[in-house]
Amino acid sequence: MGYTSTLRASVMGAALVAASVPASAETFRWASGTDPQTMDPHAVSSAPVLSFLNNIYEGLVRRDRDMSIEPSLATSWAPLDGENGWRFNLREGVTFQDGAAFTAEDVFFSYQRAASEASDVRSWFAPVSEVRVVDDFTIDFVTTAPNPLFPDSIANFMILDKGWAEANDAALPARDAENFATLNVNGTGAFTLGARDPGVRTTLVPHEGWWDTPEHNVTEGIFTPIGNAATGLAALLSGDIDFIQPIPLQDIAQVESREGFQVLEGIETRVIMFGFGHEHDRLLYSSDVTDANPFQDVRVRLAAAHAIDVDTMNRVIFRDKVDPASQLVPAGISGYSEANSARIPYDPDRARELLAEAGYPDGFSFGLKCTNDRYINDEAVCRAAASMFAAVGLNAELSTGPVRDYWPQLREDDFDMYLLGWSPGTFDMEHPIRFLKHSQDDERRLGSWNFGNFSNARVDELLPMIQQELDPAARQAMIDEVVAISQQEVAYIPLYVQPLIWAAKDNVDLTQRADNFFMLRWVTVN
């Protein structure tokens, strides 16, 4: 793809936006379902926290509107000579919100803080063996093996001021009690905290000394968490807020039917899938097959995949807003396997044949576990799937529950088949391979979300090679092989890519990024 053309387009976009910024002061009010739990950028690795704090703190690199990596606190980076790792050249003249100057010491300090045991983001630094400050504006991250994706993987690694953190006794993230950084901030980003009343209201004000040229015209941003979707919609329609993320699918028509509002629709990077208990010797929730696990037979898994009519799901449950998925990342994400972009088709007759071949001509019953508050319309999807399975003889006993109770059940292997959604944190195919396809290996921290323990020697062998391969073509060939294996083996049944639906007033220009992060610095109120 034309990198330069993208660059030119974004530069032009920036110029256009800069030209159209009105001089008037604008307060921008927005809402979302969950309040960021903390203002500490290393304490909790959850989307609400990372998304919100990206307005205040910055990393060495950052993601642009199209998710591509661009310079932020580092102006450039290159692989180290003679050893594995990366050298980052830092931006000069950057100041923190309290006026302190930004140097490599702050990066080193933030690395130590983020990689400490008290941090929840330390997994990002698992490949790092050493960090060296070369001079005030140069820092080296040495990795144990070649790691071409390292710069991409630390886009959310936020830098805070060493002097400030140490002076306020916040040198480590707060794990079980609060510290100064839980409620106070000192980053280099476009905005700083005006006031914070957790769970009620958080305000952001522009950081006057920000190194970059502001594209926004917001003088004050007011964030309110609104947990109840109907209340959030009412707040938008009454004009009490300017923007809300997300809104339920069924409310799209309501918003569109009114004058002065817009719905922003996109595709998230989250792929929804069904997983199997590959490793289970027998079914837990079956009334007829209790001495075996038919899903260990690839023909049965393939039959289950053939039974799913994803287009009908899309039409009935999602009003045609989702993209059917063939693999665990959506098209456009790096590593997406074009070679394997065909889904296993809906073919109930073939499914029945396969079941008969596998020795289950009359089908069998099994348990299907689903969440009911985690993904968009998750329970409806499972109900629909259960009836599609039943049509070929697979009688799913559906049980649904809230997500707070769901992961422990899956970890305890308490399922026959389960629903899972996965968003690749690094925006690369390597991520789901590492977490969902590699065999469970607690020691090496691999396969930690591979609940059914799908295990394939070739996949396990390919993962480290993919992680270390510098040549894009060779890397893609290996990824293609993994995706092909997963499809042949029906490791999972990928269903669809979840939609992303935001709503705002008409007079607001904003950018919807595929990771569902909302950046105040791209907001223009007209």
Next chain:
Amino acid sequence: MAYFILKRLVQSVFVMLAVAFLAFSLFRFVGDPVSQMTGVETSIEDQERLREDLGLNDPFVVQFARFTGDLVRGDFGFSYRTRQPVAEMIADRIPATLELGVVALLISLIVGIPAGVYTALRPRGALTQTILLTTLVGVSIPTFVIGILLIFLFGVQLGWFPTFGRGGTVQIGGWESSLFTLDGWRAILLPAVTLGVYQLTLTMRLVRAEMMEVLRSDYIRFATARGVPYRSLYYRHALSNTMIPVITIIGLQFGGVIAFSIVTESVFQWPGMGLLFLESIRFVDIPVMGVYLVVIAFFFVLVNLIVDLLYVAIDPRLRIRDLA
């Protein structure tokens, strides 16, 4: 009297202990706090260490003993979700819930009592039938539906009231109040009506039933025969006798209003204790849930105590018995 109050306060400790115990024995079914506290990429090893640090691997009895022991020493612990001190979080939210409850109660009394008197005096009037029917519909619809309907009618369509939050608040000492600004009153009205509808209906029907009962009693008939003016008859003689059971029931209900404001608070994003509790359930924030339930139990005990004392104050016969 002092002995009576003391006895009740000692009892309240046992009530709170019992509530804490029940709550704690249920928390294990709520879910896993650690998987809510950590990101997807956090290793199982790190999760396990956190679980150990938080003492979640200890036997139930040990966890419960630690929780109550800390409470007794005045240590309410830290929230798993926000890492803030629980005492501070709950104290910050108490004013919002209490103000909402009090305004809801006032609305229910100011509307409910006159409506009850009216419907008792004109049992067959057209207006009476209308009032009875509307309030019946009012109690039959679930609170959250009433809330959403009110929001869409008065917030979205008419734009008279804000759709969520507390509006303008003023800080008085440690108390954040929305009762001193016009903006605050505009914000509190819809949630208070939503929360008060049930109370209103209850008050009205209670006043009506009691009033009709009293109006049939001998002394009223006698007073009527004597030619006591109707105004004095209804409002001095009949209504004041009606009020004794009404006050008791309303007082007892107030504890419920505070405890069950959860739904209303969630619909109006009203930043009170109930909303905090709901968020805490979502994140399996055990320290906050535990303290909230104990605080609510304390409220119930306190309200019951006040009602008992009021009863003594209103009914002279109880005073005499207490003295004897």
